[in-house]
Amino acid sequence: MAPFLIVIGAIALFIFVLVNIYNTLVTLRKRYENAYAQIDVQLRRRYDLIPNLVETVKGYMAHERETLEAVIQARNAAIRANERAANAPGDPRAMQNLENAENALTGVLSHLFALSEAYPDLKANQSMMELMEELRSTENRIAFARQAFNDSVTLYNTKREIFPNNLIAETFNFKNAELLAGAPPEIQAPPQISF
Amino acid sequence: MNNFFEQQDQAKRNTALLMGLFTLALLIITWVMYRGFGVVWNFIGIPTYADLENFTFIPPFRWRGFLITLLIVGGIILRATFDKLRELRGGGKVIAEQLGGELLTYDYRDPKVRQLLNVVEEMAIASGIAVPPVYILYQETGINAFAAGFTPQDAVIGVTRGCLEAFDRDQMQGVIGHEFSHILNGDMGLNLRLIGALHGLMFIYVTGRTFCGNHRSFSLSHRQGFFESEILGLLLIISGGLGVLLGRLLQSAVSRQREFLADASAVQFTRNPQGLAAALNIIRTHPGHARIRTPRAEAASHLFFGAAFQGFFASGWFATHPPLGERIRRLGGQAQGQDRPQRSRDAMAGVMGLQGGQAQPEKVITTIGQISPQALSSTTALLAGLPPQLRAAAREPEGAIALLYSLFLPEAPENPQWGHLQNTETPERLAQIQALQPDLAQLNPLTRLPLVDLIVPALRNLTPEQCRQLFNQIKALSQAGGTVTLSNYALYLVLLYRLRPYFGKPRSPSHQYSQLVQIWQPCLTVLSALARVSSPKTGAYALSNGLMRLPGASKLNPPKEPMAASLNAVSQSLKTLEQASPQLKRQIIDACAHTVLADGNVSRLEAELLRAVVIALDCPMPPFLEAATRHRD
Numbered sequence: 001m002a003p004f005l006i007v008i009g010a011i012a013l014f015i016f017v018l019v020n021i022y023n024t025l026v027t028l029r030k031r032y033e034n035a036y037a038q039i040d041v042q043l044r045r046r047y048d049l050i051p052n053l054v055e056t057v058k059g060y061m062a063h064e065r066e067t068l069e070a071v072i073q074a075r076n077a078a079i080r081a082n083e084r085a086a087n088a089p090g091d092p093r094a095m096q097n098l099e100n101a102e103n104a105l106t107g108v109l110s111h112l113f114a115l116s117e118a119y120p121d122l123k124a125n126q127s128m129m130e131l132m133e134e135l136r137s138t139e140n141r142i143a144f145a146r147q148a149f150n151d152s153v154t155l156y157n158t159k160r161e162i163f164p165n166n167l168i169a170e171t172f173n174f175k176n177a178e179l180l181a182g183a184p185p186e187i188q189a190p191p192q193i194s195f
Numbered sequence: 196m197n198n199f200f201e202q203q204d205q206a207k208r209n210t211a212l213l214m215g216l217f218t219l220a221l222l223i224i225t226w227v228m229y230r231g232f233g234v235v236w237n238f239i240g241i242p243t244y245a246d247l248e249n250f251t252f253i254p255p256f257r258w259r260g261f262l263i264t265l266l267i268v269g270g271i272i273l274r275a276t277f278d279k280l281r282e283l284r285g286g287g288k289v290i291a292e293q294l295g296g297e298l299l300t301y302d303y304r305d306p307k308v309r310q311l312l313n314v315v316e317e318m319a320i321a322s323g324i325a326v327p328p329v330y331i332l333y334q335e336t337g338i339n340a341f342a343a344g345f346t347p348q349d350a351v352i353g354v355t356r357g358c359l360e361a362f363d364r365d366q367m368q369g370v371i372g373h374e375f376s377h378i379l380n381g382d383m384g385l386n387l388r389l390i391g392a393l394h395g396l397m398f399i400y401v402t403g404r405t406f407c408g409n410h411r412s413f414s415l416s417h418r419q420g421f422f423e424s425e426i427l428g429l430l431l432i433i434s435g436g437l438g439v440l441l442g443r444l445l446q447s448a449v450s451r452q453r454e455f456l457a458d459a460s461a462v463q464f465t466r467n468p469q470g471l472a473a474a475l476n477i478i479r480t481h482p483g484h485a486r487i488r489t490p491r492a493e494a495a496s497h498l499f500f501g502a503a504f505q506g507f508f509a510s511g512w513f514a515t516h517p518p519l520g521e522r523i524r525r526l527g528g529q530a531q532g533q534d535r536p537q538r539s540r541d542a543m544a545g546v547m548g549l550q551g552g553q554a555q556p557e558k559v560i561t562t563i564g565q566i567s568p569q570a571l572s573s574t575t576a577l578l579a580g581l582p583p584q585l586r587a588a589a590r591e592p593e594g595a596i597a598l599l600y601s602l603f604l605p606e607a608p609e610n611p612q613w614g615h616l617q618n619t620e621t622p623e624r625l626a627q628i629q630a631l632q633p634d635l636a637q638l639n640p641l642t643r644l645p646l647v648d649l650i651v652p653a654l655r656n657l658t659p660e661q662c663r664q665l666f667n668q669i670k671a672l673s674q675a676g677g678t679v680t681l682s683n684y685a686l687y688l689v690l691l692y693r694l695r696p697y698f699g700k701p702r703s704p705s706h707q708y709s710q711l712v713q714i715w716q717p718c719l720t721v722l723s724a725l726a727r728v729s730s731p732k733t734g735a736y737a738l739s740n741g742l743m744r745l746p747g748a749s750k751l752n753p754p755k756e757p758m759a760a761s762l763n764a765v766s767q768s769l770k771t772l773e774q775a776s777p778q779l780k781r782q783i784i785d786a787c788a789h790t791v792l793a794d795g796n797v798s799r800l801e802a803e804l805l806r807a808v809v810i811a812l813d814c815p816m817p818p819f820l821e822a823a824t825r826h827r828d
Contacts, residue, residue, distance in 0.1 A: 037749040
């Protein structure tokens with residue numbers, strides 16, 4: 001009688017722990033997916049602002065057509081990468097894609113801003129100033145949201161890898177989630193223009 | 196930092212724990228009584244289930260007998276508990292009156308009374324809850340205070356006469372801050388239920404005592420019956436007493452920790468540990484300490500600021516409050532000698548996270564249910580800056596109504612609202628309204644909502660019929676101008692939700708919605724309305740900014756553009772959202788803040804609407820209107 005009870009008790013305990021771990025992992029995964037949704041909102045805002053930016057700039061910098069086209073291309077690529085990432089937040093390939101696309105976009109944009117330094121009329125334009133302000137605040141929000149996302153992902157990854165959980169995670173298909181790093185430092189530094 | 200919403204969840208868990216322990220106590224009492232009755236039955240020799248041959252001193256345990264006893268005893272205790280709880284549903288007012296409290300109003304000439312009322316008013320406005328009625332326990336010379344009520348909406352505060360006379364403004368503010376932290380931390384609902392539980396458990400004890408007591412006066416001819424009832428009474432005392440013991444243990448365990456927490460919160464609110472420490476010191480050296488004489492206070496002793504009773508059952512493990520020395524010592528360890536913060540806009544802006552124009556919506560949630568010292572000093576400045584005529588008008592019912600109507604009158608001298616008023620109001624009131632107009636015209640528009648908070652206490656004393664007339668008139672005024680302006684709508688919402696607890700049936704908050712999908716449509720309606728007000732041009736961004744804060748929103752097909760919604764739809768949605776669980780409310784408020792602050796600007800209208808929505812969700816939100824660094828009207 002007694003050993004039978006002990007076995008039942010052990011199994012019940014095991015199932016209880018299992019359920020707890022599973023629920024925790026699911027909750028944390030949901031949390032980072034939600035965190036991604038907020039990055040998504042800000043990224044889309046940025047993508048919406050860029051065509052306005054290009055239109056405003058086009059009037060002043062008509063002969064810089066290649067740069068403007070490059071911006072539009074980079075933006076479209078980034079939109080596609082974002083769509084894919086939004087469907088699978090934390091998936092390493094999607095995140096890597098998004099990072100690359102975003103870095104490319106940032107690079108082209110800063111090239112554009114660098115060029116626009118030479119056009120004081122453009123800089124003084126009202127809509128240009130508003131757009132720059134909006135872009136700046138959106139960048140800030142992206143950074144903020146990205147930090148929150150990375151925190152959630154780190155928490156999830158940690159919980160996934162600690163001792164009892166890592167045995168169970170594979171069985172239930174909890175994969176490692178990838179962080180979304182920011183732009184590498186060399187792109188963030190303002191480009192040096194030397195004449 | 197104690198999160199208001201976590202506190203509410205914690206209070207719910209504690210209530211469940213309370214019910215569990217109450218049931219346990221009930222079972223223990225029943226068991227004792229069943230066994231006790233069994234023994235007595237045997238002694239008396241009436242054979243029921245025991246054979247005379249197998250006579251044992253303690254009869255065997257039979258489930259049927261146990262369950263019958265449970266039914267009877269449980270029925271009595273539960274009946275007593277439910278009666279008490281139903282009585283208490285009238286809110287804190289019931290307790291205050293049972294303790295012998297008298298309502299304090301501005302009619303009293305005593306400067307100390309006015310000072311107390313001012314302190315309570317400031318703290319209520321700074322924390323965003325309705326100004327609670329203040330009662331005085333006139334016969335109590337001990338220094339003590341209490342806060343009672345199920346929710347912040349029906350809270351009352353009481354002080355003893357000793358308290359009123361002994362404390363200066365700083366010390367009084369510390370004590371009131373302590374009471375407010377009880378109100379904001381969600382302690383009170385738990386405490387009231389504890390009173391109900393204790394009352395039930397003590398019922399048997401009290402009945403036992405009356406049995407024993409009464410028979411002293413019976414004549415000798417009843418001696419046989421005398422003996423039996425005495426035993427019965429004794430039995431009741433023992434089993435009831437056990438319940439009281441368990442109840443008191445429970446009471447003390449829950450309330451002692453909360454007292455430290457309330458002390459710490461009071462210091463956090465006022466940034467002035469000296470005030471509270473001085474108050475505790477005064478209690479320590481006062482002849483009566485914090486003692487309360489009314490016997491009814493026994494069941495409510497955990498509601499008080501200081502230990503209300505002395506004696507064995509009020510010390511050590513049974514103490515409802517930690518020792519005074521310990522409390523003073525802990526206060527001394529707090530930040531010493533902090534200077535009062537500057538009453539500058541920068542300080543206020545810092546509170547709201549609106550620093551340098553970069554709005555931080557995440558900060559809005561952290562202000563809910565907290566009183567920051569900046570909010571307190573801003574409120575003091577705001578109230579001091581009000582013209583005395585307006586303040587006086589706000590304090591009595593007639594003036595309050597006149598003031599309220601004036602708030603709904605637009606600036607222009609000739610307008611349909613004024614015409615409507617001329618048709619429907621008495622000349623005295625019209626004269627009063629006109630007298631208030633010049634002061635109101637000079638008033639900073641950001642003070643409109645706090646002004647409503649000032650008016651509400653006077654309006655509480657209206658009859659339900661007068662209240663109904665008031666609301667009808669306000670609706671008529673709002674509609675007389677054609678469309679209802681959003682600013683008036685915000686005023687109307689705040690007025691409705693502040694006055695509702697005092698008129699109509701008492702309602703206990705039912706948090707039935709805990710999943711987003713159950714309240715998806717109402718959320719969309721409210722957030723769309725806020726988005727359209729906040730950023731007419733970039734409404735889609737504002738909406739998604741807020742909507743995506745709600746967990747799982749991306750899976751529910753959020754619309755791209757904010758939907759058009761009538762004010763009625765918004766009101767209905769708010770009614771539904773009020774029933775959401777605290778965690779869900781937290782997310783909703785977070786989403787609203789993100790929607791409103793999406794464009795980095797807070798206009799007066801946005802701030803008013805946001806505040807009205809939060810109040811409609813039954814959460815206390817401090818006024819931050821002065822912190823809007825840039826406002827476009």
